[in-house]
Amino acid sequence: MLARMKSNFDTCLPLILAYEGGYVNHPADPGGATNKGVTQATYNAWRKAQGLAARSVKEITAAEVSTIYRNSYWNAVKADELPAGVDLATFDPAVNSGPSRGAKWLQGAVGATVDGAIGPKTLLAVAKADAVATVKKICALRTSFLHALRTWSIFGKGWAARVASVEVNGIRMATAAKVAASPPPGIDAAVQAAAETKVIAAAEAASSSAAASSQAKKATGAGAGGAGSAAATQAQPDQVVNLILLGLIGVAIVVVIVLLWRAHVNRARAAAYAAVAKG
Numbered sequence: 353m354l355a356r357m358k359s360n361f362d363t364c365l366p367l368i369l370a371y372e373g374g375y376v377n378h379p380a381d382p383g384g385a386t387n388k389g390v391t392q393a394t395y396n397a398w399r400k401a402q403g404l405a406a407r408s409v410k411e412i413t414a415a416e417v418s419t420i421y422r423n424s425y426w427n428a429v430k431a432d433e434l435p436a437g438v439d440l441a442t443f444d445p446a447v448n449s450g451p452s453r454g455a456k457w458l459q460g461a462v463g464a465t466v467d468g469a470i471g472p473k474t475l476l477a478v479a480k481a482d483a484v485a486t487v488k489k490i491c492a493l494r495t496s497f498l499h500a501l502r503t504w505s506i507f508g509k510g511w512a513a514r515v516a517s518v519e520v521n522g523i524r525m526a527t528a529a530k531v532a533a534s535p536p537p538g539i540d541a542a543v544q545a546a547a548e549t550k551v552i553a554a555a556e557a558a559s560s561s562a563a564a565s566s567q568a569k570k571a572t573g574a575g576a577g578g579a580g581s582a583a584a585t586q587a588q589p590d591q592v593v594n595l596i597l598l599g600l601i602g603v604a605i606v607v608v609i610v611l612l613w614r615a616h617v618n619r620a621r622a623a624a625y626a627a628v629a630k631g
Contacts, residue, residue, distance in 0.1 A: 372447070380506050380507075381507075387409040398420050429470055435478065435526060438458070438478060438490075441486070441490040445494050448514070449497070453497075460490075462486055487526055516623070527549045550631065553628035556625040557626040563615075563618045564622060568615040
């Protein structure tokens with residue numbers, strides 16, 4: 353397993369809190385009242401366990417936030433035993449979707465049994481896998497899951513940006529750890545890690561941008577095809593033909609939605625990677 357710094361929790365936490373924000377109580381969010389990513393229910397349970405009186409999550413302190421994140425999420429997915437970068441990519445979804453879900457995406461990414469409980473077999477599979485590839489796979493599985501949620505239309509844009517940020521920062525951390533484990537002679541490890549990260553980021557930015565453009569064009573084509581089918585339906589009096597063409601229109605609509613979703617996700621990835629490639 354690649355070496356990782358014990359301070360990774362302190363490195364990862366600010367990256368996550370940047371997306372959690374302050375106090376919110378969105379009616380479409382099943383978590384209810386939340387502050388810095390901590391729900392009122394979670395805060396109540398934590399305060400009770402400490403023998404403290406319940407109070408609004410609006411009043412949560414920075415120290416309480418750090419303790420809750422470490423105990424309830426970071427430790428729950430055994431992040432101290434994960435390679436750099438992989439720890440962030442597992443920790444963030446544990447916060448956003450629950451530790452079990454975060455563990456399952458990690459297990460799915462490395463080919464381990466997907467049971468939501470990280471044990472010796474999962475950790476062995478993680479150690480054998482390439483960290484950068486693992487980060488990408490976790491983020492891909494996570495994005496697919498989020499898109500299937502009924503609240504994607506409300507929160508999807510923010511989710512896509514968040515996952516892209518986690519992916520980019522996870523790859524940055526994994527690359528730095530890899531270089532630090534085998535530093536090139538005569539070259540500063542940090543400089544080399546930054547250079548390698550920029551190369552990876554530039555390639556991913558170009559690939560994601562091209563994919564987004566292709567998917568957007570295909571969506572336009574599929575939409576035009578659906579419109580053509582609608583015109584043909586109006587011109588055909590036969591009821592069976594009408595039903596067939598209406599079915600084709602429905603398929604075209606689904607194809608357009610999927611293509612537009614993929615284009616949106618790839619645009620978010622491209623933007624995140626381009627920012628890193630530019631330094």
